[in-house]
Amino acid sequence: MCGIFAVVNDKSNQAAQTTLIGLKKLEYRGYDSWGIALIPEKRKKIKVEKHIGKIGQAETKLPNGNIAIGHTRWATHGGVTDRNAHPHLDCKKEIAVIHNGIVENYKVIKSNLSNKGHVFKSETDTEVIAHLIEEKSKKVPIIKAVFDTFNSLVGSNAIVVLDTNTETVLACRNGSPLVAGIGNNQFFLGSDVPAFLKFTNRVHFLHDGEAVVLSKKGVKLYDLKSGNEKMLNAQILDWKMEDAEKGGYQHFLLKEIVEQKNTIPKTAKINKPALKTISEKIRNGYKIVMSACGTAYYCTLAAKYFFAQLGIESETYGSYEYLPFTKFANKKTVFISVSQSGETADTLIAARAAKKQGAYIVAVVNARGSTLERLADSTLSVGAGPEIAVVSTKAFTAQLSTLYLLAHYAINKPEKGISKIYQLGKSLEKWINTKLFTQITKLAATLINNEDLYLIGKHLNYPASLEFALKIKESSYIHSEAFAAGELKHGVITLIQKGTPCFVLSSNDEAKDEVLSSAAELKARGGKIIGISPVKSAEFDFHIKTLDLGDLTFFPNVIVGQLLGYYLGIGRGTDPDKPRNLAKSVTVK
Numbered sequence: 395m396c397g398i399f400a401v402v403n404d405k406s407n408q409a410a411q412t413t414l415i416g417l418k419k420l421e422y423r424g425y426d427s428w429g430i431a432l433i434p435e436k437r438k439k440i441k442v443e444k445h446i447g448k449i450g451q452a453e454t455k456l457p458n459g460n461i462a463i464g465h466t467r468w469a470t471h472g473g474v475t476d477r478n479a480h481p482h483l484d485c486k487k488e489i490a491v492i493h494n495g496i497v498e499n500y501k502v503i504k505s506n507l508s509n510k511g512h513v514f515k516s517e518t519d520t521e522v523i524a525h526l527i528e529e530k531s532k533k534v535p536i537i538k539a540v541f542d543t544f545n546s547l548v549g550s551n552a553i554v555v556l557d558t559n560t561e562t563v564l565a566c567r568n569g570s571p572l573v574a575g576i577g578n579n580q581f582f583l584g585s586d587v588p589a590f591l592k593f594t595n596r597v598h599f600l601h602d603g604e605a606v607v608l609s610k611k612g613v614k615l616y617d618l619k620s621g622n623e624k625m626l627n628a629q630i631l632d633w634k635m636e637d638a639e640k641g642g643y644q645h646f647l648l649k650e651i652v653e654q655k656n657t658i659p660k661t662a663k664i665n666k667p668a669l670k671t672i673s674e675k676i677r678n679g680y681k682i683v684m685s686a687c688g689t690a691y692y693c694t695l696a697a698k699y700f701f702a703q704l705g706i707e708s709e710t711y712g713s714y715e716y717l718p719f720t721k722f723a724n725k726k727t728v729f730i731s732v733s734q735s736g737e738t739a740d741t742l743i744a745a746r747a748a749k750k751q752g753a754y755i756v757a758v759v760n761a762r763g764s765t766l767e768r769l770a771d772s773t774l775s776v777g778a779g780p781e782i783a784v785v786s787t788k789a790f791t792a793q794l795s796t797l798y799l800l801a802h803y804a805i806n807k808p809e810k811g812i813s814k815i816y817q818l819g820k821s822l823e824k825w826i827n828t829k830l831f832t833q834i835t836k837l838a839a840t841l842i843n844n845e846d847l848y849l850i851g852k853h854l855n856y857p858a859s860l861e862f863a864l865k866i867k868e869s870s871y872i873h874s875e876a877f878a879a880g881e882l883k884h885g886v887i888t889l890i891q892k893g894t895p896c897f898v899l900s901s902n903d904e905a906k907d908e909v910l911s912s913a914a915e916l917k918a919r920g921g922k923i924i925g926i927s928p929v930k931s932a933e934f935d936f937h938i939k940t941l942d943l944g945d946l947t948f949f950p951n952v953i954v955g956q957l958l959g960y961y962l963g964i965g966r967g968t969d970p971d972k973p974r975n976l977a978k979s980v981t982v983k
């Protein structure tokens with residue numbers, strides 16, 4: 395939640411404009427409001443610009459200067475107003491602060507500071523940070539004032555502080571992501587790499603308990619507790635600028651959906667040593683427990699079917715519901731945490747709890763340098779590249795194909811899994827084309843005014859239906875609800891009336907006939923049946939033909955949902971890259 399950007403020693407001397415470019419790349423992390431603070435040339439007082447709403451095509455009128463910080467907000471404390479937008483200033487306007495996280499003890503800090511005469515202008519928890527630094531810096535140098543302030547905050551937080559007196563940017567991390575970019579004599583900070591990828595791919599991902607100080611001379615790394623300087627070993631990422639650009643597509647969401655024909659087969663090339671290590675544990679009797687949130691949770695549900703069909707038992711939990719079951723994890727548990735960002739608070743809490751029980755933690759993660767990766771014993775990095783759209787698509791399918799591979803490694807048949815994933819990539823390459831887009835656009839046009847859609851699927855097509863429904867909800871705000879086909883007669887069928895759109899997801903498998911019987915029951919109640927399946931059937935009023943790939947039909951069936959959500963969103967005037975109320979990574983409980 396919230397996007398953070400900073401630049402020091404901006405070459406163009408237009409640090410505010412550079413910050414705006416960075417913030418536009420981070421808007422997926424929060425889009426209630428945005429703001430920039432700049433030290434203007436030859437001036438001591440900070441200049442601030444703040445606006446509510448999306449950053450979109452915004453421009454900034456801030457003057458020249460080579461040092462600035464900026465923020466895109468996903469509101470937690472305080473409504474969406476200009477005043478509550480970050481950055482926040484101290485009383486003397488010499489310190490500006492941006493923040494990602496929640497300061498759980500902000501009320502106590504605020505009341506102490508008010509008693510000392512500090513005046514607050516916003517309702518946010520963030521503003522107390524600026525004033526506390528101001529108070530502390532009366533007695534100690536700014537670096538100590540910032541570190542001491544940060545160490546006194548309760549909660550998961552990342553802060554970035556702009557100090558006019560030293561012309562530095564100081565940043566601290568505990569639980570919320572921060573990455574430093576080391577360019578050619580200009581230096582950056584971002585919540586995520588795409589923010590500054592245009593300028594540099596040389597990075598340091600801050601660990602919890604670390605801080606950096608950016609000045610004209612470079613970037614220094616510190617340990618927050620001791621205050622001592624540490625050695626900074628920057629790494630070069632293989633990400634390119636194009637990865638964070640729309641590349642001719644109208645939206646990142648569509649670009650990322652199309653990219654799946656490459657990102658899925660890529661998973662068969664990577665992670666081989668880690669897959670071997672983890673699969674040995676599974677063969678040696680370790681029990682698989684998976685945990686994740688949202689789309690990543692549906693990935694684990696699908697993986698559970700993939701494991702089961704190869705004779706491997708596994709369990710999965712929404713991470714937010716895992717704690718009552720933590721006690722069953724032990725030294726013979728392989729605990730697989732799945733996450734695009736690797737920063738989801740509930741997912742991290744569950745993984746830490748399992749780790750405490752002695753479980754072997756595996757991170758199946760897309761973003762680089764994440765907290766989840768650091769706490770894991772082993773990482774399956776799914777390599778889908780930056781996923782910018784808030785709605786997860788390519789990260790989901792890359793995670794699932796990685797788990798599909800893991801299942802095959804576990805039964806000692808890696809080559810079979812690898813060749814099936816390559817085949818899937820080839821089939822998707824041909825199938826994702828204009829003809830498919832046209833068909834789905836036509837279907838979207840018939841559904842655009844519906845407020846309720848229902849979906850059914852059985853076995854693998856049950857998690858496929860859940861994920862399909864989530865894509866429709868997120869991208870188009872249409873209420874879409876998925877059920878296991880077997881659940882239909884136990885109450886759900888009351889919802890079906892004449893003309894109710896009912897999606898029936900099926901594959902050419904053992905469950906097909908049963909699902910089609912359910913489709914017939916829906917049709918008999920007036921339901922308009924939309925078949926998503928490799929095989930046409932008399933029950934379907936509308937059919938999107940997918941690929942007949944056995945268990946891997948799951949993938950094209952879900953991709954139809956991703957595309958349909960996208961086109962419904964376009965038709966209903968939503969922003970498919972930034973759905974209302976959502977943030978790309980949910981770093982609070």
Ligand code: M6R
Pocket residue numbers: 687688689690691732733734735736737738741784785786787868976978979980
């Ligand atoms: O970063 P994560 O994969 O841990 O995020 C989990 C969910 O928040 C995420 O999948 C969410 O459901 C997306 N909006 C799905 O499109």
